[in-house]
Amino acid sequence: MTKEDKMVSNPPINETPDKTIEQTGESLVLEAENAIEPVREIPIHKLDMKRLIELDACTRCGECLSWCPVYDQDAKEDLIPRRKIMDFLRIARSQNGFLAGIMKSDKVGDTLKGVIAKVCGYKEITKEQVEEFVSNLYECSTCGQCEIVCPAHIDTVNLWEELRRLIVMAGYGPLEPQKALRKSVMTFDNPWQQPRAGRTKWSRRAKKDKLIAQEPREIKKTKGKVLLFFGCTASYDANVKQVAINTINILEALNIDYGVLGKDEKCCGSVLLRMGDPEHKRLFRENIDQFNSLGIDTLISSCSGCFKTIMQDYPKVGKLNFEVLHTVEFLARLLKTGELTFPHPVNKDVTYHDPCHLGRATGGFDAPRMIMEAIPGLNLIEMPRNREYSRCCGAGGGLKAGFPDIQGRMAQRRVKEAEETGATELVSCCPFCYQGLQVGISVSESHIVMKDLSAYVAQSLLGYDVFEKAAKEAEEKKQAKAKKKLEKEAAEAKKKLEKEAEKKRPEENISEAPIQEDGQASSNDKELAGTDK
Ligand code: SF4
Numbered sequence: 201m202t203k204e205d206k207m208v209s210n211p212p213i214n215e216t217p218d219k220t221i222e223q224t225g226e227s228l229v230l231e232a233e234n235a236i237e238p239v240r241e242i243p244i245h246k247l248d249m250k251r252l253i254e255l256d257a258c259t260r261c262g263e264c265l266s267w268c269p270v271y272d273q274d275a276k277e278d279l280i281p282r283r284k285i286m287d288f289l290r291i292a293r294s295q296n297g298f299l300a301g302i303m304k305s306d307k308v309g310d311t312l313k314g315v316i317a318k319v320c321g322y323k324e325i326t327k328e329q330v331e332e333f334v335s336n337l338y339e340c341s342t343c344g345q346c347e348i349v350c351p352a353h354i355d356t357v358n359l360w361e362e363l364r365r366l367i368v369m370a371g372y373g374p375l376e377p378q379k380a381l382r383k384s385v386m387t388f389d390n391p392w393q394q395p396r397a398g399r400t401k402w403s404r405r406a407k408k409d410k411l412i413a414q415e416p417r418e419i420k421k422t423k424g425k426v427l428l429f430f431g432c433t434a435s436y437d438a439n440v441k442q443v444a445i446n447t448i449n450i451l452e453a454l455n456i457d458y459g460v461l462g463k464d465e466k467c468c469g470s471v472l473l474r475m476g477d478p479e480h481k482r483l484f485r486e487n488i489d490q491f492n493s494l495g496i497d498t499l500i501s502s503c504s505g506c507f508k509t510i511m512q513d514y515p516k517v518g519k520l521n522f523e524v525l526h527t528v529e530f531l532a533r534l535l536k537t538g539e540l541t542f543p544h545p546v547n548k549d550v551t552y553h554d555p556c557h558l559g560r561a562t563g564g565f566d567a568p569r570m571i572m573e574a575i576p577g578l579n580l581i582e583m584p585r586n587r588e589y590s591r592c593c594g595a596g597g598g599l600k601a602g603f604p605d606i607q608g609r610m611a612q613r614r615v616k617e618a619e620e621t622g623a624t625e626l627v628s629c630c631p632f633c634y635q636g637l638q639v640g641i642s643v644s645e646s647h648i649v650m651k652d653l654s655a656y657v658a659q660s661l662l663g664y665d666v667f668e669k670a671a672k673e674a675e676e677k678k679q680a681k682a683k684k685k686l687e688k689e690a691a692e693a694k695k696k697l698e699k700e701a702e703k704k705r706p707e708e709n710i711s712e713a714p715i716q717e718d719g720q721a722s723s724n725d726k727e728l729a730g731t732d733k
């Protein structure tokens with residue numbers, strides 16, 4: 201744009217305005233659009249004392265910077281914990297306290313406000329600055345790595361979730377792309393925008409495909425003592441349903457008194473909690489009431505996200521009358537008591553990815569390793585970043601919905617680390633990690649195969665991989681069908697030829713020369729013989 205162009209599109213402010221235009225409704229609209237939108241109040245008073253102390257505890261040492269997996273892929277200084285804390289405090293100071301009170305008062309004149317602002321270094325926060333902070337707050341997978349390395353022991357995951365709660369209350373969150381998750385949970389009780397009735401579709405299909413012998417037992421009928429909570433990802437994602445299938449086969453093989461909720465299962469509400477939506481409490485209460493009414497001793501889940509939420513976050517809302525375990529922990533206990541043994545080898549070189557919600561969040565590092573070590577033939581090769589330093593795949597905390605590009609890069613980074621171990625398979629025990637890492641495998645066209653730990657347990661117990669067996673049987677069936685079709689076609693072709701041959705025969709008979717009784721050729725033959733000469 202030339203200087204002249206700019207002048208045309210932006211007339212100089214000292215130019216006399218056209219009075220007739222100024223008085224029209226159009227000018228009023230323009231004025232309203234140009235007016236500075238006031239910043240909505242962030243209800244900092246809703247933070248409890250622990251969080252306020254934590255905000256003050258950050259020493260700005262920067263240790264978290266070198267560990268944050270999001271910063272690793274999007275090196276923006278504003279993303280790191282110390283900066284987020286500083287930015288939040290700046291917003292809070294601009295809206296609260298003695299100085300903010302003076303600056304917001306109608307009784308104090310603008311000149312005095314200007315002097316106070318200059319002397320005290322007070323700065324008004326703009327809506328754009330708040331929105332930028334909000335975006336940075338959501339560009340985080342709540343993986344908890346910063347919490348592990350923080351010398352001030354700041355409980356960052358809960359702090360980020362609490363700050364997101366305030367942001368949602370003020371009407372600034374969640375981010376636009378994350379709103380679909382919320383709407384889906386509220387409408388369908390799952391974040392995948394799938395109808396409620398579709399929750400048990402996978403099991404009917406799995407039985408038909410001979411992946412499970414029978415559909416999962418319904419706990420409301422069997423009154424079993426162990427509730428298996430599948431979670432939304434394993435129930436609805438076609439690629440991840442194998443986690444549910446393998447878990448069912450394990451529990452059936454071990455003759456566990458388990459049961460499932462079937463169509464009555466609802467989202468655990470984790471996605472709402474992580475994004476700061478207060479609606480999570482309603483979902484938590486509904487689930488707690490339903491779980492408690494079953495009279496169960498234990499709730500198990502093969503999803504690390506559901507497990508962490510039910511085990512750690514539900515008790516903040518209501519009392520649980522049962523124990524909550526991740527399936528691998530449940531199996532590790534059976535392994536210790538000798539009720540679980542692994543009869544068949546699984547000869548593979550694998551590397552293990554600790555899900556953030558099972559590992560860092562709840563300390564579940566040993567159970568999966570104990571199981572892998574007990575399976576004959578399974579060779580575990582650790583990645584350099586493992587256990588509490590496991591590099592997040594980016595699938596949690598609403599990051600995948602809000603920043604899919606960053607999640608994809610985080611997953612690729614983790615897949616690269618897995619490849620460097622020389623393992624042929626990458627294993628985890630969380631449908632979310634499975635889904636997240638699969639993105640990295642596909643984008644980087646990696647040779648490594650994604651697995652859930654339940655696959656190895658089921659294979660060792662049954663002596664075969666149900667999916668490979670079903671695929672082999674389906675292939676054999678297909679080939680047998682193709683062979684039958686070919687045989688049928690051949691038979692039909694033969695029949696057709698025979699029919700044609702039969703039709704031809706009388707004509708041939710007519711054209712054949714009649715053989716005379718004395719053995720001499722007919723006069724016709726003689727004529728033909730003469731022609732040959
Ligand atoms: S929780 Fe994880 S992603 Fe979020 S700031 Fe901390 S290290 Fe980074």
Ligand code: SF4
Pocket residue numbers: 257258259260261262263264265281282346349350351352353354
């Ligand atoms: S490691 Fe902890 S104390 Fe240091 S900058 Fe990060 S959040 Fe602050």
